[in-house]
């Protein structure tokens with residue numbers, strides 16, 4: 312097996328991984344990546360309390376309310392309190408956030424925000440704009456190198472902690488990368504679902520291998536579903552940004568009736584989980600749901616939301632003239648590897664940042680546009696912590712790399728995820744899912760297989776969802 316040694320290995324090349332790598336000056340950083348990242352696709356933007364009518368405290372209050380107050384207060388305080396710094400830092404790197412004629416940042420309204428506080432760069436292609444600048448700065452950073460595309464398959468571990476990863480190159484050859492510290496920044500797991508807005512590479516790799524190595528994880532069943540993915544037959548599904556609803560677009564049924572009417576005081580801008588559950592209930596009842604953006608006057612869809620507009624046009628829809636068919640889709644994982652504010656996991660020398668990590672910032676439901684914020688604020692903090700730590704070549708003990716038989720996660724698993732861990736979960740479907748997983752895992756346990764960590768992850772998610780249902784039933788009993 313090819314072996315490669317480095318000082319600090321960052322697994323994942325989305326915003327969180329790149330910010331960490333860029334900030335960890337003083338270390339020799341290698342970035343291992345599998346391809347597409349959700350950061351690149353982020354349309355909504357990045358949330359920061361920059362308006363005269365806004366404060367970090369209001370942003371924090373909205374973050375907690377959207378998260379059903381299950382958030383970690385220190386994480387909320389840290390992210391909302393450092394949002395302005397993050398925007399200034401990104402601007403200093405070269406990101407151009409849209410400004411009004413008088414030079415202030417232009418801010419947009421999104422669901423469950425009590426103030427307009429979402430900043431955009433390149434219209435609704437904010438993630439791509441940020442990623443472009445981060446990549447440009449990384450290309451100039453002498454301490455960082457980008458490894459050829461590879462997928463991490465297992466963590467290397469000895470008695471003193473994590474020592475690197477075993478990966479598979481795009482040509483299918485196994486590679487051992489040994490490192491003094493490993494940062495997992497592999498993103499979320501929407502790619503495990505049949506309906507997702509995530510790039511297919513975001514299929515829980517980092518979380519699965521951390522769980523298999525014994526890292527503590529939290530809120531594994533907490534998946535956010537986006538209510539307005541374009542209802543077409545592709546994987547992933549194109550996202551139609553919530554910012555369109557922020558600008559006045561409305562969710563309607565086939566008869567033109569507003570489906571959010573009377574459901575929540577914020578109507579179409581209710582928290583994302585509320586809107587998604589209404590859209591999904593319509594879909595389960597066999598009714599299609601549409602996003603009507605034809606009434607937007609001040610805002611021209613093509614100009615203000617070029618990405619959403621392009622997605623529509625590519626599928627033959629003219630959003631200025633006709634409603635857009637939408638569907639729920641897996642969008643974001645609030646759960647993940649448990650970390651403290653510095654990104655430290657329960658395993659020595661293993662760190663995690665971004666969507667793969669669970670900082671507690673999002674609670675049970677992420678507030679729109681807080682994910683790029685988390686990537687930048689926590690990525691900078693982790694980069695500083697690691698940059699200040701002692702670097703050098705890895706000090707590895709005896710390692711036993713996993714034999715890898717590379718198999719793709721198949722369609723059956725994607726269907727199971729949607730059926731059992733989708734927007735509607737029942738004890739019966741979870742029981743069915745656990746039974747199926749147990750059979751699959753028993754088949755696999757007879758040999759080492761790269762699918763095994765993912766199946767363990769899905770089984771853990773099913774069990775966590777079952778516990779969530781049991782907790783809900785208990786709390787309802789107590790309340791009645």
Ligand code: SIN
Pocket residue numbers: 353354355356551552553554678679680681682
């Ligand atoms: C959106 O633009 O609707 C998504 C933004 C986000 O996920 O925060």
